[in-house]
Amino acid sequence: MLQLSVDMLERVGFLIALAFVFSRSRWMRSYMNYQGDKSYQWRFLVFFSAYAMLGTYSGVSVSNYTYQPAPWIGEVTPTAAIANSRTVGVVIAGLLGGVKSGLVVGTVAGLHRYSLGGFVAVACMVAPILQGILAGLCRNALKRRFRKFSSMQLAFVVGFFAELLQMALILMLAKPWDEAVELVSLIGFPQVFANSVGVALYFVLYNSMVREEERIGMEHAHKALQIADMTMPLWRLEFDQAVREIAKVLNEETKAVGVFFSKNGSEWIAEGRKTGFWIDMNIEIQNKKPIGQFRLFFERLDQDDHPSRRRMLASLAGLLSQQYAFVETQRQAQLLADAEIRSLQAQMNPHFLFNVLNTVKSFIRTKPEEARQMVMHLSRFLRKNMSNGNQRLVPIRDEIELVMSYLNLIKARLGDQLDFFIDIDEHVLDRQIPPFTIQPLVENAIVHGIANAGRPGVIQVRVKEEQNGEELQTRISVEDDGVGLKAGGLKRQEEHAGMALRNIEQRLSYHYGNERPLEIDSKPGEGTKISFWVR
Secondary structure, three states, X not given: OHHHHHHHHHHHHHHHHHHHHHHOOHHHHHHHOOOOOHHHHXXXXXXXHHHHHHHHHOOEEEEOOEEEOOOOOOOOOOOEEEEOOHHHHHHHHHHHHOHHHHHHHHHHHHHHXXXXXXXXXXXXXXHHHHHHHHHHHHHHHHOOOOOXXXXXXXXXXXXXXXXXXXXXXXXXXXXXXXXXXXHHHHHHHHHHHHHHHHHHHHHHHXXXXXXXXXXXXXHHHHHHHHHHHHHHHHHHOOHHXXXXXXXXXXXXXXXXXXXXXXXXXXXXXXXXXXXXXXXXXXXXXXXXXXXXXXXXXXXXXXXXXOHHHHHHHHHHHHHHHHHHHHHHHHHHHHHOOOHHHHHHHHOOOHHXXXXXXXXXXXXXXXXXXXXXXXXXXXXXXXXXXXXXXXXXXXXXXXXXXXXXXXXXXXXXXXXXXXXEEEEEXXXXXXXXXXXXXXXXXXXXXXXXXXXXXXXXXXXXXXXXXXXXXXXXXEEEEEEEOOOOOOOOHHHHHXXXXXXXXXXXXXXXXXXXXXXXXOEEEEEOOOEEEEEEEEO
């Protein structure tokens, strides 16, 4: 039994070594690491079906209570069986791909084993199918607790019970029963132990492979944000010059041999040279309106075809689109006749964007999930900022979504120094208000109220239907618990209000007729509350 255990461990080691060699190839990784992409599922199933069959072929032939080590098993006599490593491939397929993948791989491996013959052929055909289902069910049960199944210890346990299931099936289905008992007593411990170790060792390799993929992904994300930092000020140049400078940045930072920009099917800007391998970056604004396309050329596509690189370039294209849209919105706002009011609808403090990008950049390595959430909030904020900027009236719902994105971005940067609560009557969300009436009040509360308090603060935004005289109206309020206004400060606040507050009052007065629509209630050291009514 000891020698058989050694032989089984050698065969499992061969399978793991083979997997390690395959894992060094990015092309083979698409076969080994199925993450839900349907286009790669068939590769995953083919790889692990072949992997399981290899576990059968590389097994040890057992007959008459003895075993005969051989480098390869081609057939099995009616009185013989195979001490094998088939379970490794089947269980891993179920743990990584789920029940369906485990079932498919188990069925292929089982039918293959049945075709080789032997008195345990039926049991060894049924066992992989049930093992694949068992592993898939374990994955589904454990994914509620873990983001993805990658625990070496749990993999060992699943492999252990999967092999015990196979031994039980041999005892139940193999005939004659006394030979089945002798077989299990001979191969039981070596096969159960070796396959359990094999499943666990594969997950050591898998974890290493995943960490490397994540590292590459974070490096690419970090690079995308660096490029975005460099290109943001360039969009403020004339369009042709901006595109030319951005093409130079892309050519240097992405290691492309050439970057070309085309618009309306004609080539505008050329930097470097063309090759037969390229990746496209489409620049679009709201409603998917195309602006142009950067085409990055590489010496060899297989050198730059890493999935995370493609995702990086796609994300970078989105950031460039948002940057262009942001800058273009500001340009258009400057051309409007009513510059003071209309500029408020399209402007955003560029320092805010830079601060957000710098915060995201710092989170990339330490808090990648929070960095991803910040990019999503920033995208929503820019989209709302862009779409609301050309409207005279927007639903309250759109304003609240803009405020939520803004507050989430600020809280990610300030952490425990800021908290916020939003209380809304849902049935008033479709009522119309001038755009950019709530977010500037929130920004004012943070900058002038909480930031100067020297302690954590809370922002409260309320949209409630209340009685205002004889009418039922919507009251919108923004309240902070910051420094408040000193004696006489309220008057100075009204006299020297910033452009944002003046524009809010002007537009509210224009739409609702109230000369002084903003109600300001402030107590020194306790905070400030600004509210207004909407009919």
